Amino acid sequence: KLCFIGLFLSGKVSKTLEEFDVEERPSSVLEEKCPNLTVIHSAVKSLDTQSHTVETADGHVFGYEKLCICSGGRPKLLTQENPYVLGIRDTDSAQEFQKRLSKAKTIVVIGNGGIALELVFEVEGCEVIWAVKDKAIGNTFFDPGAAQFLIPSLEADKPERAASCKRPRYTTEEPATGGSHTFTADRHARGRGSGPTETGSALGPDWHEGIVLRGAEQVSRRVSVEYQCEVERILTSEELLSSLQQTLRPENGGSWPVYIQLTNGKTFGCDFVVSATGVVPNTEPFLHGNKFVLADDGGLQVDDHMMTSETDVYAAGDVCTACWEHSPLWQQMRLWTQARQMGWYAGRCMAAHVLSEPIELDFCFELFSHITKFFSYKVVLLGKFNGQGLEPDHELLVRCTKGQEYVKVVLSGGRMVGAVLIGETDLEETFENLILNQMDLTPYGEELLNPNIDIEDYFD
Ligand SMILES: Cc1cc2nc3c(=O)[nH]c(=O)nc-3n(C[C@H](O)[C@H](O)[C@H](O)COP(=O)(O)OP(=O)(O)OC[C@H]3O[C@@H](n4cnc5c(N)ncnc54)[C@H](O)[C@@H]3O)c2cc1C
Ligand SMILES: NC(=O)C1=CN([C@@H]2O[C@H](COP(=O)(O)OP(=O)(O)OC[C@H]3O[C@@H](n4cnc5c(N)ncnc54)[C@H](O)[C@@H]3O)[C@@H](O)[C@H]2O)C=CC1
Structure with a gap:
């Protein structure tokens, strides 16, 4: 493949939400930007974790000290x-x-x-x-x-x-x-x-x-x-x-x-x-002769340092399955947002391990957040937006104006644990804060979604 897909950030929407534009550029652009980077245009055919080497389809063998597998899914x-x-x-x-x-x-x-x-x-x-x-x-x-x-x-x-x-x-x-x-x-x-x-x-x-x-x-x-x-x-x-x-x-x-x-x-x-029935992680070239532990969905299991079960091998993005104990407000979905966060964090972990420095799980794994567009509407998903894994006694508050907006809040024990925001609701930042600070919202009841109250001002 002669192209990489570059991400050009068009700004942070909130603490955890980021929007970006996508532009295809030749890989040389990346090499110019990062002089320590060499891009090899070849598929990996096999991996030998014992000898710390990878072999490419054109027969070249490369040694590594640390390796990160980011082969995505299909x-x-x-x-x-x-x-x-x-x-x-x-x-x-x-x-x-x-x-x-x-x-x-x-x-x-x-x-x-x-x-x-x-x-x-x-x-x-x-x-x-x-x-x-x-x-x-x-x-x-x-x-x-x-x-x-x-x-x-x-x-x-x-x-x-x-x-x-x-x-x-x-x-x-x-x-x-x-x-x-x-x-x-x-x-x-x-x-x-x-x-x-x-x-x-x-x-x-x-x-x-x-x-x-x-x-x-x-x-x-x-x-x-x-x-x-x-x-x-x-x-x-x-x-x-x-x-x-x-x-x-x-x-x-x-x-x-x-x-x-x-x-x-x-x-x-x-x-x-x-x-359009989902993806399977691209693990095959890496498995033969190695002892990777795979998750039920076929992904390479990674711990909270993005490390697989094989020494010095990390994984990030669609190919891996996050097997650490998740924050109660986060779940893995195979999305670009998460692939990017995982890649960035895996890089930091690899560097920290080489330098024998401590590193903690990144803040981005505290709260699930995704911003996208469906049917021309802006869509923001936060936390346990569909009540995933919650006790049946969780509550839902919904506000809907046909053709304009759909706002759903998921409450558990009076605390906001998730939200779906469709349309230009302008609520993402406030709701993200309410989810992160786990404030008891019981006193507000349904007023929380009263369209006549400027909730952003209220909780400022
Ligand atoms: C049509 C479509 C629309 C999407 N829209 C969105 C969206 O709006 N928002 C969002 O957040 N997510 C979206 N996603 C999901 C998102 O694109 C993926 O979750 C994300 O790209 C995963 O990143 P990745 O780097 O793990 O894998 P990929 O982007 O799949 O990259 C993996 C790379 O590894 C290479 N590779 C594979 N095997 C080997 C090998 N053996 N040797 C060498 N290279 C190898 C592949 O060629 C590829 O370049 C969409 C996905 C699709 C298909
Ligand atoms: N805007 C966004 O955020 C977008 C994200 N994506 C991501 O790209 C990846 C690929 O997208 P999708 O293929 O749509 O995967 P998906 O995981 O989003 O959806 C797969 C769908 O297929 C259904 N399904 C699975 N097996 C089936 C079967 N045998 N018969 C009938 N239905 C079946 C599932 O119930 C599910 O509804 C996903 O990770 C997705 O999250 C894709 C497009 C847009």
């Missing part, structure tokens, strides 16, 4: 085998998606997290069938109340955005002459080899801004949500036609390259399926 696809099932992770897969979409009339999106939420809102000119396991949309980020608030946006036109695209590869890079144009979603068919090392960096925030996600139809957005169902089977047109399958009656007419049968009994024909 899409956990419904199936690796089907050329009509694709995932979105890096610039190449986004480009592939864009190309295939431009000829598509109907696509099916499976999954109910970040990528699905972004796609169903952004895709135009194509019928989108969105199948979710849950009762409401966006289960990894939202409760059903917030989902209800967001649903009308799917029916409205997308607001115009003056987006400046700092990732020109999507729009300017033409496919190589003679390169494979057959719409094969899986990377094996694109002649780039297989295995986990071939994916690039995850796209991160605002990846779809400035790129056209338009299908072949003259329609604006058209999304049908199929709730509480999973994929029963994915069939080719031949399989559908075969005598065994004749009982299946697709909901939509016409002939399609692929059909998807859902557990709710419905079958849809489509041009392709997007599997």
Whole structure:
């Protein structure tokens, strides 16, 4: 990969929330900035923790004193085998998606997290069938109340955005002459080899801004949500036609390259399926011959110094699973914000250990905080925003103005432990403080969300 993705901070929103822009730059920019850095453009093929060496795909062996594995994750696809099932992770897969979409009339999106939420809102000119396991949309980020608030946006036109695209590869890079144009979603068919090392960096925030996600139809957005169902089977047109399958009656007419049968009994024909079903950590090249302890989700277990179970090997970002005793207000989610915080903290830990200096768990792991955008709304998530792991007696306070804002506060024992803020609420800083200082809010009751009280002033 000849590019790294640079983060250019556009400012701190609060103590723990940071917003940033993303711009693709050549890796030489980083080397110029950090003279002690050498970037080697090659995938790591193997790691020998005994001899403290890594071997790259082009056969070079490098020794290390301390090593940090930041190999990210890759899409956990419904199936690796089907050329009509694709995932979105890096610039190449986004480009592939864009190309295939431009000829598509109907696509099916499976999954109910970040990528699905972004796609169903952004895709135009194509019928989108969105199948979710849950009762409401966006289960990894939202409760059903917030989902209800967001649903009308799917029916409205997308607001115009003056987006400046700092990732020109999507729009300017033409496919190589003679390169494979057959719409094969899986990377094996694109002649780039297989295995986990071939994916690039995850796209991160605002990846779809400035790129056209338009299908072949003259329609604006058209999304049908199929709730509480999973994929029963994915069939080719031949399989559908075969005598065994004749009982299946697709909901939509016409002939399609692929059909998807859902557990709710419905079958849809489509041009392709997007599997937006989470990520798996890229650990494979590092495991053989070593004794890494893996977490249940397949990540490299790390302690509160970002150290794996192998001596002198650290890990950060999507590839690792935080296995220290978490602050009651923090949880790991595979997000860019956390990857960045972990990378920064791992670097400090490695330096401290080389210098035999003490180091304490960074403050950023005290409180979960995430700022993003869904359906054109600013979204801020704080602490146990969905009551994760809380006793059933926790309380929720909600304020909602249709089309404008959705504010939810999670209280446990009268203390604020989490919040969801959708829209321009201006409450993030105050709520962050109230969560961090664990003030008893019982006396305020529901007044806490009274729109006529300037809460920021009140708690100042
Ligand atoms: C479409 C999309 C949108 C997203 N939007 C957001 C968002 O709005 N906000 C947010 O906070 N998060 C978002 N995320 C999640 C976020 O991008 C990831 O959590 C984050 O990038 C993880 O960072 P990382 O450095 O751990 O992994 P990655 O960014 O995946 O980087 C891993 C790097 O390691 C390289 N690599 C892998 N294996 C090897 C090997 N064997 N040898 C050498 N190199 C290797 C890869 O090529 C890659 O460059 C999004 C993710 C996707 C896919
Ligand atoms: N704005 C943001 O913060 C964004 C963050 N991301 C991050 O990028 C990563 C990848 O995104 P996603 O793939 O959306 O992962 P995700 O973890 O956000 O969501 C995965 C979804 O797939 C569902 N799922 C899992 N297996 C399934 C199955 N077999 N059938 C049906 N549904 C299934 C889960 O219930 C969940 O709803 C995540 O770490 C996500 O947090 C992605 C896009 C935007």
